[in-house]
Amino acid sequence: MFTLIICLLFAGLFAGMLFSVELGRRIGLGTIRRNPDGLAKGIGPVEGAVFGLLGLIIAFTFAGAESRFENRRHLITEEANAIGTAYLRIKLLPPDTQPEVRELFRRYLDTRVSAYRNVEDEATTKANLEKSTALQEEIWQKSITACERPDLPKHSGILVFTALNNMIDITNTRATATIDHPPFVILLLFFALSFISSLLVGYNMSVNNRRHWFHPVAFAAIVSLTVFVILDIEFPRRGLVRVDRADKPLLELRQSMLNSQQSNKTAP
Template identity: 50%
Template structure:
């Protein structure tokens, strides 16, 4: 979900809430004209329940999005630590085998950075991910061969291979983390509850001689901004709220390898 689509959803919600506020106000005015005493009977409990559910859903989705955002940032650091540990353990291998492996590591880190640089171009990112996977296989194959070279200390592969395995595994974890989102029905329910609350709020504003534009626009704008922020945090590589700053640790790691 890119920036343009998120903005469009927020704009549609804003406009939709204004329409529902006005519709609720007109319905309320008709009810007051036909039954002034009974028009508002029992509406307070209904409004309270709907607004409470809306608030609960906003809190739930925002908390979940923020938690997943933190997880994705932490995974960047975990990957850097895994790569850094594996790179240091290359020193256990015979000296002749180290230059080629170190060069592969530098290319690998550059490829990992390039994957996320190419977003939101998903196809380009997937193509780069294939290249990273190929580099992983080359690193693993050469590390295995180096461990069997004459003069290689027995503990070399025992220490290096688990570090390489962790370095490879974290890429799958990060890839799955980027695809971990709430079901679409959750966002649809949030959207629907926002519109329902606008309808009920508009009904409660009935009876005045003029529209209270400040409250109507303010209510719609606050809800639209809240939904926009939730979606933006949920997709931190595609919107305004991003985790790109944490990629700097990968860049620093690459600089340290040269």
């Protein structure tokens, strides 16, 4: 669905830019008919400013989208590290409490992986996020109960809760990163500058008696494709450019938990 939407935006921008080229050409032809001196002179600085601003907006939005894409990938790795550290520090808890907490961790990791697997299914995503929050609370409460035992060293509780706190904090950071996008007005400005630039292209090409479509089509295609790529990168769980491969650390951690569970069962 999301890919269809950005494809429609691509087609709309492309068609709109070609329409603007034709409109600019007709404005230019009308100017030539009315004015024996031809097109307006000395407008080069104005055109340069418009095209320069369009290039600046393209560079700004593309760099921002790429930066946010990389940040989301790094946050997945950070969450895997935080969960892995907290999971290892379960060994500091009393031995009889460890199996239950480890099982909660495995369930928690499953919900975290599933929550971002198919974000277009908003109901399932919301349910998994709520489930992971509930498991966080359960892990926290179980750890508190275990650390309240008088025979447990005080420093063990500090180490356990520091790791748990980091594990919980990273979930909020990831949630914020998923909704971190440039303001909608930037996209509107992008479209407006694209249409105005196309208008200027058509105006300058009106000096030719015949239509020449190669350069206008190439210009419209390049700008529209750039918008398509930027929007696709901005939503890396929905479009063609995917961040799913970055889930590998979480999946490897899940497998290591399973292997640890199997080895504990087979241990004498």
